[in-house]
Amino acid sequence: MNPRISKFLSSIKWQDILKVLLALILIGVVLSRTSPAEITALRDRISWEWLAAGFFLFIAMTLIKSLQYWALLGRQTSYRNTLRIVIIQNALTNFVASTAGVASYLAMFHMEENVKVRKSGAVFILTKAGDLLCMGLFLLVSASFVWTRVVPLHQLIVFILVALAAGLTVFWTAVFLRQTFVEFLRRLAGMIRADRLSLVQKILSALESLAAQDTKTVTQTLALGSLLSLTYMLATMAYGYSRVQSFQIPLEFWGIIFIASLMQFISVIPFQVFGGLGVTEISMVFLYGLFGFVDEIPAILVALRVLFYLFNLILLAYVPLDTFLDRAQTVPADGK
Numbered sequence: 003m004n005p006r007i008s009k010f011l012s013s014i015k016w017q018d019i020l021k022v023l024l025a026l027i028l029i030g031v032v033l034s035r036t037s038p039a040e041i042t043a044l045r046d047r048i049s050w051e052w053l054a055a056g057f058f059l060f061i062a063m064t065l066i067k068s069l070q071y072w073a074l075l076g077r078q079t080s081y082r083n084t085l086r087i088v089i090i091q092n093a094l095t096n097f098v099a100s101t102a103g104v105a106s107y108l109a110m111f112h113m114e115e116n117v118k119v120r121k122s123g124a125v126f127i128l129t130k131a132g133d134l135l136c137m138g139l140f141l142l143v144s145a146s147f148v149w150t151r152v153v154p155l156h157q158l159i160v161f162i163l164v165a166l167a168a169g170l171t172v173f174w175t176a177v178f179l180r181q182t183f184v185e186f187l188r189r190l191a192g193m194i195r196a197d198r199l200s201l202v203q204k205i206l207s208a209l210e211s212l213a214a215q216d217t218k219t220v221t222q223t224l225a226l227g228s229l230l231s232l233t234y235m236l237a238t239m240a241y242g243y244s245r246v247q248s249f250q251i252p253l254e255f256w257g258i259i260f261i262a263s264l265m266q267f268i269s270v271i272p273f274q275v276f277g278g279l280g281v282t283e284i285s286m287v288f289l290y291g292l293f294g295f296v297d298e299i300p301a302i303l304v305a306l307r308v309l310f311y312l313f314n315l316i317l318l319a320y321v322p323l324d325t326f327l328d329r330a331q332t333v334p335a336d337g338k
Contacts, residue, residue, distance in 0.1 A: 021275045028280025029307075032287060036300040044305050049248050053309075056244035060313045063237045064088060070129055070230040074223055086324050093318045096277030096310070127205065128223060131173050132231030138166045140239060141263040147256035152292055155264075162267055176209045177220055184209050238266065248309075249302045253293055261289045277310065 065085070072084040145152065145159050152159070176183050188206055191197040197206070242262030246253060253261075265285065274281050283303045290299045 017273075018275075021273050024273065025275050025280040028284045030280075032280070032283040032300050032303060035287070036304060040298075040301040041304055044249060044301060047250055049250055052244050052247040056241060056248055056309075057313055057316075059237055059241040059244055061317065063234060063241060064092065064317060066230065066234045066237055067129075070132075070227065070234060073230065074128055074227050082324060086321055089317055089320055093314055096314050098275065127173075127209070128227045129231065131170065132224075132227045133235065134166060135170060135228065136231045136235035137263060137266045138163060138170075140235060140259060141267070144256050144260035144263050148260050148293075151257070152260070154292065159264075177224070235266075238262070245306055249305070251290075251295060251298075251302065253290075253295065257293050261286065264289065277314075279307070283307065 068081065068085040068088040071088060072079070072081050075084070141159065142163060149156075176187065184206065187209070188197065191202055191206065196202045239259055239262055242265070243255070243258050246258050265282065268281065268285050269278055271281065283300075286303055287299055290296070
């Protein structure tokens with residue numbers, strides 16, 4: 003066997019195979035509930051204005067997220083380079099797996115921009131903490147408006163909000179009690195032998211990086227990060243709303259926001275591949291069913307999946323374009 007093929011096969015873990023199988027099984031279930039004729043018929047109900055709005059909101063989300071990383075990293079690199087890294091991270095997350103996206107983010111900032119892994123990891127945690135806070139706020143508000151229509155999810159919603167509050171409490175405690183609390187977490191991880199896990203090591207390292215900074219810097223960073231997270235989440239909710247309107251699903255505003263908010267939490271589940279393929283669709287089939295939409299949803303979800311990949315591919319075209327622009331700028335300088 004070719005050595006490269008052998009190396010590739012040996013690098014594949016059984017967990018990855020299970021993730022792919024799960025994605026294929028779940029998307030297969032969704033496909034079994036629709037037909038090519040139903041999917042094709044959707045072209046007659048597409049709102050092209052809302053579809054265009056969704057595409058521009060998708061771009062806006064990427065621009066805002068890049069701005070967030072760029073600002074929290076102290077503008078150590080150019081915004082263009084940050085944007086390129088975020089686009090590649092998103093592509094790997096949406097076409098491969100979320101773990102691949104995180105790994106690419108840390109590696110590219112370290113290799114291309116000479117940003118220490120501890121600092122980029124700390125910024126990543128700060129960003130996600132701000133995102134989770136805003137996700138929780140949107141879920142709390144939207145759930146209060148549709149509470150009587152989502153009775154089967156009451157316990158899940160309460161669990162998510164309580165777990166989120168507990169997690170953010172630990173995070174804020176680590177930030178403000180600094181080294182003392184981080185050392186306590188490290189000893190606790192050692193006692194339960196969780197410190198052997200690479201993910202736990204990276205989280206502790208990132209928290210240590212935060213704790214090493216002065217309180218004023220941390221406070222300013224958290225305030226800026228939270229503001230940008232709120233802006234990003236507003237764009238995300240608007241994007242979710244435009245996706246629903248693109249296929250003219252007659253669901254009320256707070257129902258749309260509730261589904262979009264809950265799907266944000268589902269998207270962070272680590273066993274997803276290919277941008278949540280299958281997991282996203284089967285979850286939304288259930289959620290739309292709670293609001294009385296059953297028959298038409300599977301076909302719409304398949305169409306939305308195709309559009310999601312198309313949007314990512316179009317955005318990914320920025321990477322070679324950016325490389326071309328860099329070369330075009332350096333050629334005259336080399337010729338002098």
